[in-house]
Amino acid sequence: MTVKDIRTQFPILDIPVYGKPLVYLDNSATSQRPQAVSQELVKLAGSANANIHRAVHFLAGKATDAYENTRDFVREYLNASSREEIVFTSGTTAAINLVAFSFGEAFVGEGDEIIVSAAEHHSNIVPWQMLCERKKAVLKVLDIQENGVLLPECLEKLISERTKIVAITQISNVLGIINPVQEIVSICHKKGVPVLVDGAQGVVHSKVDVQQLDCDFYVFSGHKVFASTGTGVLYGKKKWLDAMPPYMGGGEMIKSVSFSGTTYAPLPEKFEAGTQNFNAVPTLIPALTFHKACLEDKEILEYQNNIKEYIYSSLTADSRITLYGRPESIQDKINLFSLAVRGAHHEDLALILDKMGIAVRSGQMCAEPLMDRLGVTGLLRTSFSWYNTMEEAEYFVNSLKKAIEMLS
């Protein structure tokens, strides 16, 4: 497979912006969707639209099959041990909120501790803060090194007898550094502490095997990995999900309801209250199928690696540019670069790049505490996906230099 073959599956990449070719480099915010995904969405809405699970009629059966087949597919994709461990959510944020609430209800009390890292995005901070407020628990923060790297040995010291859970990102959406989650899980488990891995970026850049990783929870959003918006996955070990009370009450999640009391459905429905996003969830199949094909294609991996090395060396060679998230080896970093330019505001840069046809992100990137930690008000971020070309990378670097000159 070549990058050209990939691009033909993404017609949106051919739309001109301000009369210039679109160069989409905001992939960490959301990926574009291949034709197979958009077609699946249209197909389901047009041929299998009925509310799932309860009704006995033909269409409901088709819709339910599409939805439940996706669960089996995702189970296999993540190598979870059973389909009961796969809960569909609206995305990463909803999944973390679910765990923070339900795990918190069952296992967190006054004076207990929860650990997150300094490199988390708001979605993996705020739900835990809310839990801490509710339960009078304490949120502790695992700091990062100056270069953005997280040290597992520091985590070991931070864990106490009161630590109830560690919630950590596999890859920060700002630093792009691949965290040593395998080691983190093993440290935590030695002390009997469960781990939630935020895979919002991680699932995009690695093949995930939750049994090998042995994490207790793994969450990700569909829209960052080529599926429809409003889809997301919570993987949780059965022993935890069984022990956790439901998050929301309503349809689907019940076994029997009466005014004297309600009993809940078994897993995974216990955590899927209300009408599910049944048109969109099945797009996870073509999305992850496409993604897996890319992850396993040596030619594509090498091409993307060349882009990463080119961007890294171009940006570090320019003394006006400061790059954030610089592990010792570039192998520990994904193709995501957040930077600041001396004398130029990130928003000005993004605005000028936009008019050159380049979509990048500027600002705090939903990680205000990390920005404070790095001592910046915001950064400019560029993030690449399978369909981005070396020509686009070169155009980005040249355009960035032009923008810097315009502003200085």
Add this chain to the structure above:
Amino acid sequence: MSMSLDEKKQSVIEDFQLYDEWLDKYEYLIELGKNLDPYPEELKTDEHLIKGCQSRVWLDYHIQDNRIFFRADSDAIITKGIISLLISVYSGRTPEEIAADDFGFVAEIGLKDNLSPTRANGLVSMIETIKTVAENAR
């Protein structure tokens, strides 16, 4: 004050029409930003901060002989250019003039449509702040 409010707005619209390309318009805004009168560091407080912008924008004003005089600053240069443009049009006008104005010239030069939504929000916030100052001074 040589030009009336309408004349000044017309002249800004004509200045903007000189540039076809948006990058050139940005160059022009960057120049305006660079030439904006200095703003006192001690007035860069939360009180003077305009909410709703991705970059930080500070606005201060004083009233003299029933005319409002604005000064402002931003840490982003294009934003500074935009606020400079607004100041060049509205500073030194009476509260009545500003309060009665519809700020339609901003749309006429295509500024609002060509900004990212966050930037457009910032522009709206700047206009709202200027309007509120004028309303309160009437």
